[in-house]
Structure formats: C-alpha cells, structure tokens
Amino acid sequence: MAPIESLLWRRLRIHQIYGANTDVGKTIFSTFLCNAASNHRGAERVAYLKPVSTGAEDEADTKSLEGIINQSSFSHIKRFAPSASTDVLYQYDIPCSPHTAALASGRIYPIEYLRTQPIPSDHALLRKIQNVAAEQAKLGHGWLFLETAGGVHSPGPSGTSQAELYAPLRSPVILVGDSRLGGISQTISSYESLKIRGYDVASVLLFQNDQYNNDGYLEEYLYKQGKIPVTTVPEPPARNSNHDEDNQALAAYYRNVDSSDKISKVVENLDQRAEDRVSQLQSMSERAHKTIWYPFTQQKLLSPNSISTIDSAHGDYFQVYKPQNDTESSDRPLLQPAFDGSASWWTQGLGHGSSQLTMAAAYAAGRYGHVMFAEAIHEPALTLAEKILQGTQNPRLTRTFYTDNGSTGCEVAIKMALRASRDRYGWDVNDKIEILGLKGSYHGDTIGAMDASEPCTFNEKVDWYQGKGYWFDYPTVNCTNGKWVVHVPEPLREHLGNGEDFESLSHVFDISSRSQSAVLDKYETYVQLVLEKLGKQGRKFGGLMMEPVILGAGGMIFVDPLFQRALVNAVRKSAHLIGNAQVQPTNDNDWSGLPVIHDEVFTGLYRLGRFTSSSFLGVHPDIAVNAKLLTGGLLPLCVTLASESIFNTFESDDKSDALLHGHSYTAHAIGCQVALESLDELQAMDTQGDWNWARNSNWKETAASHDSATTPEVWSVWSREFVTEVSQKTDQVSGIWALGSVLAISMRDADGAGYKSKAAAKLQATLKQAEPWSMHTRVLGNVFYIMASQKTSQEAVEEMQERLLHGLEQTS
Incomplete structure (x- = not known):
C-alpha cells in the first residue's frame, strides 16, 4: 500500500x-x-473534481469518471x-x-465496488484523487479544484471527518x-479546525449579506489571524x-460577477501564493546550509543537495521536496513521501499530524x-505523574x-543516586563519586549525563568531559545465520x-x-x-546506570538481558564491596548496594x-x-x-x-496534557490488541518449540x-536484531565497526534515493537502524x- 503524496506540481495549481x-x-x-482560472495567464486546462457526491443522478455535480450517470444530465x-x-x-x-449514504445507498459508483468494496477506504479515495491530479499534471499548465461535501467536518464515506481525511494531500x-x-x-470554527490540522487557508469567499455583514467581521478577524x-x-x-429562465438568470449572474474581476483577483492571489510556495521549497536547503548549525553532523561534509527539505x-x-532539473519532465510531483525511519529521533509513536495530540x-x-x-500543581501534571x-x-x-528532555532527566537521576549513596555511606563531601555503567552506553549531551558514559566519539573532544565511572564489558545478542547468538x-570468556x-528471541528473554x-x-x-577490585582501588560509586536491553546512541547494541539481570543482582548484594556493609535497607522497596537507574528514554513506553523495558x-x-x-x-x-527512599534523602530543614x-x-501543562493523551492511546492500543498481527503472526512460540506457559x-x-533472511547474508551483515x-x-x-564507520551509509543512500517513495533514515556508524511508529501498519x-x-542486493 504505497503512501499518499502531497499534491504539488510545478505546472498544476x-x-x-x-x-x-x-x-x-x-x-x-x-x-x-473555474471560469476565472480558465482566463488566467498560461492556463491550458482547468479541471473540477468532486471526490464524493450524494443525491439523485439529476442533481449530481458532475458526470462520473466511469460514465455511470446518464451523460445527458x-x-x-x-x-x-x-x-x-x-x-x-x-x-x-x-x-x-457521505458516510450514511455509503451505508444506505442502493447504488454506489463506480459500480465495480459493489462486488469488491462497497465503502472505499480513506487510502483508496486519496489514491484516486492523487491519480486524477497526476493525469491533469501531464496535460500542461492548469488548475484543479477539489470540492468537498458538506461542511469541514462532514464525514467521508468511511466515516472519517473530511478535515482528517484530506489532510495528507496538503493542498491549499x-x-x-x-x-x-x-x-x-461557523466560518471561524471551520477555519480553526483546518488550521489546527495543518491546512493552509489561502482565501475565504462568501456571499454579500447586508443584513448580517459577516464579511466585515471576518475580514478583520482573519487578517489578524493570518492575513487571509x-x-x-x-x-x-x-x-x-x-x-x-433559471438558467438564463444564473448565466447573467455569472457574467456580472465575472466582469467585476473580483474572482480573477482571487485566482491571481492563489497563483502567486503557489509560486511563492514552490520558490520557498526551492531555496530552503541552500539558505539552511548558510545559516543552520546542524546537530550530530560534520558540516564540512554537508552540501545543500544532501539537506532534506520537508x-x-x-x-x-x-513529504520531501524533490528538485527538478531542466531535463526532467515537469509533470513529476515536487514532493515525494519518505518513511520516517528514525521515528524523528526516536520520538514518534502516534504518527505525524495526529489531531488527537x-x-x-x-x-x-x-x-x-x-x-x-514550583510549589504549585495543575491537573495535567498531577494526573500524568500518577498515571506513569x-x-x-x-x-x-x-x-x-x-x-524537559532525556539528557536533563538522566542528569537529575544521577544527582539523586549520588546524593543517596553519599548520605547512606557517610562519604565526605570532597570524595569523588562515580557511576557504574556499560560500555557503549550514552545518556545525553549535557555535561553531567555525558560524564556517566565512557570516552567515545560523542565526548572525546568536549573540553569539560571527565568520564566519572567504570563501564562493564558484556555479552551481546544478534541473529546471525538464522540463530540468536549470545556473543x-x-x-571475558575466561569468566563468562x-x-x-538460541533457536528464538523468546529463548533469549526467558x-x-x-x-x-x-x-x-x-x-x-x-x-x-570487578566490584571487589574497584573497591581495593579506593574508588567510590553512587549508582548503577544503564539502558535496559538496548543501548541506543552507542550503536543499537543488544545486551544479553541475563547479564543485565545479573549485574543488578550482584550490585544489590554487594554493599560490603561498595560502602558500609552495616547499613541495611529499611524495607523491601528500599535500595541496596547502589541505587539502580534505568535510562528508558529510548527503550521505554512500548518502543x-x-x-x-525494565x-x-x-x-x-x-x-x-x-x-x-x-x-x-x-x-x-x-x-x-x-523511590520513596531516594526522595527521603533530600528531606531536611535546610x-x-x-x-x-x-x-x-518544568512540567509545562501543554506537554503534560499531550503526554496523557499519548499514554492513553498507547495503553488502549495494547489492551485492544492493535499489535496482535505482530505478536501472533510469527514471533509467538508454540508448545512444540518452547514451554508456552513460561x-x-x-x-x-x-x-x-x-x-532470518537478512541474517543469512553473512558476506554483508554481521548481525541483525528486531524487537518491538x-x-x-x-x-x-x-x-x-563503530560510530565513525561508513559501512551503513551506502544502504542508507540507496533507500533515500528510491522511487516513488523513499526511506529517511539515520545510521550509527556500521549500524543501519530503522524503526516504525506504534501506528505503522503491517x-x-x-x-x-x-x-x-x-x-x-543493490549494495552487495
């Protein structure tokens, strides 16, 4: 099911x-x-499309594409x-x-849908519109007007509000x-409904009504809103x-209004806005190259052509702008869909443009x-705190x-853990306290969070970086040649x-x-x-910090979950190696050994x-x-x-x-409210079985291969x-894993291997250049990764x- 592209052509408005x-x-x-556009300069063709129409044949707005309606009407x-x-x-x-008509109508056109799909899906309807637009674009310079049915929120055939249904087209x-x-x-509500869904309202038209003078108010209001x-x-x-006589009166009406040039000026403005939109897209990458300092990017290696204009x-x-050169056909669309393969730096869960959020x-x-x-509360923050x-x-x-973000959240976690450990073990304020962690871990770009990671590409040239910790090496997991291998x-082989x-991923996690x-x-x-050795060196540690299962920025490293379990067990048993064995937890939920920090910034919340992921x-x-x-x-x-014991560490009269x-x-209400909506939706999807197609299709173990009860x-x-198939391409691939x-x-x-490797760049470039839709991805050195959102379809x-x-195959 190919994605829908936004409707933008160089020669078609x-x-x-x-x-x-x-x-x-x-x-x-x-x-x-239509009449004004026909007379506009350069127009070779004007088309009118009513995607969905209801009512008797003789009242229909047009004849259908398939010619089902009597052509004499x-x-x-x-x-x-x-x-x-x-x-x-x-x-x-x-x-x-339309949604009621689709269910109740005795007839639906085109007629073949009676035998296959009585109610067209949203995707099918949008695809038909896209095909019509593509055909019009081939015919030369022209205009295409798409008239919706009823009001802004009138449902389409499937029941989806038109404001939602047509949003992917992103036509003005x-x-x-x-x-x-x-x-x-009604007009202002409609405008706001469209605006909030990302539509660009280019013009507002209405009839004169001297009794109510709506246009006077709307003109002032909409000018303030967006100079509309x-x-x-x-x-x-x-x-x-x-x-x-009715026809004659209407013909005279149209002639009179057309002669006033009012609508001609509207068309002129629409044409200029369209031209400005294309010009903006054409210039953005060049302007960005001159003014933007990009994150995680060597700017010297960056060119305007390598910047994606979205x-x-x-x-x-x-929807990514695709420049056209002089030799290319101008009927090619200017925008191309690109799958967001990094989930926009791992944040996307419910899809872009979610009106829900x-x-x-x-x-x-x-x-x-x-x-x-500070010392205040609002409903979204309290409800979210309780919910999570x-x-x-x-x-x-x-x-x-x-x-505000994962890096500062991790920095706070470190502050919590270090204070709790210093307080419990009675260490001097001048004692250096470090963090235990895993090699390849990375917890953010603020200095405190950065210090909790070993020396690496991300921090080796950061002047204040000190690397305050010890980082364990560990076994990793990959699927290689059809087998799940703990390497x-x-x-470490002398010890481990x-x-x-293993035959399956489930075996690894058992x-x-x-x-x-x-x-x-x-x-x-x-x-x-290792803890005993570190203790003899006089080193003090205030917490164990790790990303459960997957180390993200460090290279999408899949750590053996049994090792992480053992690491937590051993640390919690080792107060005598870390601090003071005489100090014991006060209850079952109190920390022991060291506070254990799980950085689930990337791995948590259904990722x-x-x-x-804990x-x-x-x-x-x-x-x-x-x-x-x-x-x-x-x-x-x-x-x-x-935990409450961590919280209690900071209680004092000072x-x-x-x-x-x-x-x-901190706790901004907008973010908290959106987070509540996001969590509600994710939990509902889990409960309703929205991912059962993935859970049950081929990952679910059978009793024959595994004890299904455990x-x-x-x-x-x-x-x-x-x-399995990719894992068998051993000449190209050293390992692969998939989870969630x-x-x-x-x-x-x-x-x-490593972050500086360019081994994955060729595959990345090949997928970025694909037609008619591409994949927009990021790589971590030799690791090519891609992730779906929680809404991505099978x-x-x-x-x-x-x-x-x-x-x-192309890059082999």
Whole structure:
C-alpha cells in the first residue's frame, strides 16, 4: 500500500474547496473559480473534481469518471463553466452525509465496488484523487479544484471527518464562508479546525449579506489571524421553477460577477501564493546550509543537495521536496513521501499530524498557556505523574520529577543516586563519586549525563568531559545465520564462557529458565570480582546506570538481558564491596548496594513492545527516566521516577539540601496534557490488541518449540522470516536484531565497526534515493537502524522489508 503524496506540481495549481457549512455556495464559487482560472495567464486546462457526491443522478455535480450517470444530465459546473473538465469519483443516490449514504445507498459508483468494496477506504479515495491530479499534471499548465461535501467536518464515506481525511494531500484551501445568521461562528470554527490540522487557508469567499455583514467581521478577524483575504460576491438569484429562465438568470449572474474581476483577483492571489510556495521549497536547503548549525553532523561534509527539505509530515511519512532539473519532465510531483525511519529521533509513536495530540496541546494551551510549577500543581501534571507511576507496575517508584528532555532527566537521576549513596555511606563531601555503567552506553549531551558514559566519539573532544565511572564489558545478542547468538567478548570468556546459541528471541528473554543455568552465577561472580577490585582501588560509586536491553546512541547494541539481570543482582548484594556493609535497607522497596537507574528514554513506553523495558529483565529499578515516546513525538518532556527512599534523602530543614534542579518550563501543562493523551492511546492500543498481527503472526512460540506457559511475550513488527533472511547474508551483515518497533542491522566493515564507520551509509543512500517513495533514515556508524511508529501498519512494514532486501542486493 504505497503512501499518499502531497499534491504539488510545478505546472498544476491544486486547491481544495471547503464549506463552513452545507448550502453555503461551494459549487457556485467553484464555478466562478473555474471560469476565472480558465482566463488566467498560461492556463491550458482547468479541471473540477468532486471526490464524493450524494443525491439523485439529476442533481449530481458532475458526470462520473466511469460514465455511470446518464451523460445527458449536465451538472451545474458543466453548464456554467463549460471550459472546465468535470469528474466525480464516488456518487451515492441518497442526499445525506457521505458516510450514511455509503451505508444506505442502493447504488454506489463506480459500480465495480459493489462486488469488491462497497465503502472505499480513506487510502483508496486519496489514491484516486492523487491519480486524477497526476493525469491533469501531464496535460500542461492548469488548475484543479477539489470540492468537498458538506461542511469541514462532514464525514467521508468511511466515516472519517473530511478535515482528517484530506489532510495528507496538503493542498491549499479555499474556504467558502457562511453569510447567514450564525455564519461568523461557523466560518471561524471551520477555519480553526483546518488550521489546527495543518491546512493552509489561502482565501475565504462568501456571499454579500447586508443584513448580517459577516464579511466585515471576518475580514478583520482573519487578517489578524493570518492575513487571509476575504472576498464577497452578490448572492445568486432566487431559484426559478422554470428551468430555462433559471438558467438564463444564473448565466447573467455569472457574467456580472465575472466582469467585476473580483474572482480573477482571487485566482491571481492563489497563483502567486503557489509560486511563492514552490520558490520557498526551492531555496530552503541552500539558505539552511548558510545559516543552520546542524546537530550530530560534520558540516564540512554537508552540501545543500544532501539537506532534506520537508514540506510536511503525516502519519509515518515526510513529504520531501524533490528538485527538478531542466531535463526532467515537469509533470513529476515536487514532493515525494519518505518513511520516517528514525521515528524523528526516536520520538514518534502516534504518527505525524495526529489531531488527537494536537487537540490536547491546543486545549492545554488555551486553558493554561504556561504556568510555573514550583510549589504549585495543575491537573495535567498531577494526573500524568500518577498515571506513569501506575503504568510501570514498579512498587519501588513513588515520586515523579519533571524535566524537559532525556539528557536533563538522566542528569537529575544521577544527582539523586549520588546524593543517596553519599548520605547512606557517610562519604565526605570532597570524595569523588562515580557511576557504574556499560560500555557503549550514552545518556545525553549535557555535561553531567555525558560524564556517566565512557570516552567515545560523542565526548572525546568536549573540553569539560571527565568520564566519572567504570563501564562493564558484556555479552551481546544478534541473529546471525538464522540463530540468536549470545556473543561473549574475547577478554571475558575466561569468566563468562563462550556464549550460547538460541533457536528464538523468546529463548533469549526467558530469564526464568536461563537463571537456572550456571550462566547466571558466572555473570554475577564476574561482576562481584570487578566490584571487589574497584573497591581495593579506593574508588567510590553512587549508582548503577544503564539502558535496559538496548543501548541506543552507542550503536543499537543488544545486551544479553541475563547479564543485565545479573549485574543488578550482584550490585544489590554487594554493599560490603561498595560502602558500609552495616547499613541495611529499611524495607523491601528500599535500595541496596547502589541505587539502580534505568535510562528508558529510548527503550521505554512500548518502543520495545512493553510499557517498560525494565520488565524484560525481571528487576525493578530505584530510579527510571522516560522521555521520547512520552508525548508521542509532539513536544519535549521528561519524567524521572524515584523511590520513596531516594526522595527521603533530600528531606531536611535546610533548603540547600533540596534537589535544586529545574527549568522554566518544568512540567509545562501543554506537554503534560499531550503526554496523557499519548499514554492513553498507547495503553488502549495494547489492551485492544492493535499489535496482535505482530505478536501472533510469527514471533509467538508454540508448545512444540518452547514451554508456552513460561514463554515471555517477545515480538516485533519486523517479521521473523525477514530477520532470518537478512541474517543469512553473512558476506554483508554481521548481525541483525528486531524487537518491538526497532530493527538494527550491523554491516560488515573491514576497517572496523563503530560510530565513525561508513559501512551503513551506502544502504542508507540507496533507500533515500528510491522511487516513488523513499526511506529517511539515520545510521550509527556500521549500524543501519530503522524503526516504525506504534501506528505503522503491517502492510507498510512488509513493503519496507521488501525495500530493505532490495537495497541490500543493490549494495552487495
């Protein structure tokens, strides 16, 4: 199911005509626009399309594409804008809302849908519109007007509001306002409904009505909102029961209005706006190259041609500008869909342009704006704090601390842990306290969070970086040649053995069964040996900090979950090696050994298929950090969750003992409200079984291969067969893994793996250049990764799998 592209061609002007209500004159204004566009300079062709029409055949706006309606029955547009070609895609014979007509109508056009699909899907309808537009673009310079049915929120055939349905097309809108009593409210409400969904309202048209003077108010209001021009024309003559006389009166009406040049000026303005839009897209990459300092980018290697100009985004796809040179056909669309393969730096969960999240943000913005948070509370922040604590199902976590992003959230977590350890073990204020972690981990770009990671490309040239910690090496997991392999690095094999092979991903995560083997003891013994060695060196540590299961920025490294479980177990048993063995936890939910911090900024909130990635390990952290998917990709927000014992460390009569950390936008109401909406939707999807197609299709273990009673639920949207097939391309691929929405492929590199490797860049470039839609991805050195959103369909995933296999063949 190919994605829908926005409608933008160099030689074709496309506009959607929406009405603020039913019976406001959309078809009359469409007639005016068709006539004016026909006379506009350079116009070779004008077309009118009514995607969905309801009512009896002789009242239809046009004849259908398939010619089902009697061709002797001429529409209003055909009679009074004879130079325009006219089409309708779906004609229902009952005069009511399209979704009702689609269900109740005895006939539906085109007729073949009766046998296959009585009600067209949103995608099918948009695809037909796109095909019509593409055909028009081939015919030369011209105009295409798409007239919607009823009002802005009138449902389409499937029941989807038209404001939602047509949003992916992102054509500029001509809004026909309501000149009647109550029309000001209707028009403004319609405008705001469109605006909030990312439409560009280019012009507002309405009839003159001296009794209510709606146009005067609307002109002032819409100018303040966005300098949107408002144009009025006289009302049409009253309908005459005599057909011939009615036609004559209407013909005279159109001639009179056309002679006033009012609509011609509207068309001139629309043409200029379209030209400005294209010019803007053409210049953006060059201007950006001169003015923007890009993150995680070597600017010297960047050129304007390598900068993607994104016009809009909807669902899983960007709409990316594709420049045209002089030798290319000008009927090629200027925008191309590109799958957002990095989920916009791992934030996207509910898709771009989610009106659900937009409405939540608008509601909170209207209700609160921003309010300061110190010693105050508002409903979104309190409800979110309670909700996310409940969702973790972690009896240790009782407190929520808000910050703006994952890096600062991790920095707060470190502050919490270090203070708790210093306080419990009575260390001197001048003692250097470090963090235990994992090699390859990375917790953010602020200096404190950066110091919790080992020296690496991200921090090696940062002047203040000190690297305050010890980072364990560990076994990793990959699917190689069809087997799930736990690989033990050579230096660790003396302690940990040679690793293991497993038949399935579920076997890897079967911590309960694997804990019965000698491997867990080997892992724990090794950790305790290291802790003993560090203790003898006089080093002090204030916390164990790690990303559960997957180390993200460090290279999408899949850590053996049993090792992480053993690491937590060993640290919690080793107070005598860390500080003072005489100090004991006060209860079962108090921390022991060291506070355990789980950085779930990337891995949490269903990214890997579960609410928390900690649950894969079967352990409860004392501190957890969540961001990224928290707001579904719309706004920055982070929560650091802590246990009551950690919280109590900061209680004192001295204010300087408090956790003195915060931001101006701490717990901003808009972000909290959006996060609530996002979590509600993600949890509902989980409960309703929206991902069952992935859970049950090929990842679910059978009793024949595994004990189904103890098998942990482990799945991915990326199919098991696909992962196996890629894993067998051993000349190109050293390993692959898939979990939840994430897929990572480690490419072989003779010069060595790592962030500076370019081994994955060729595959990335091949997928970026694909037609008719591409994949916009990021790479981490030799690791090519791609992730779906939590809304990505099975069909979309299957198409991307085909693209990836083809891309690997092209780059072999």
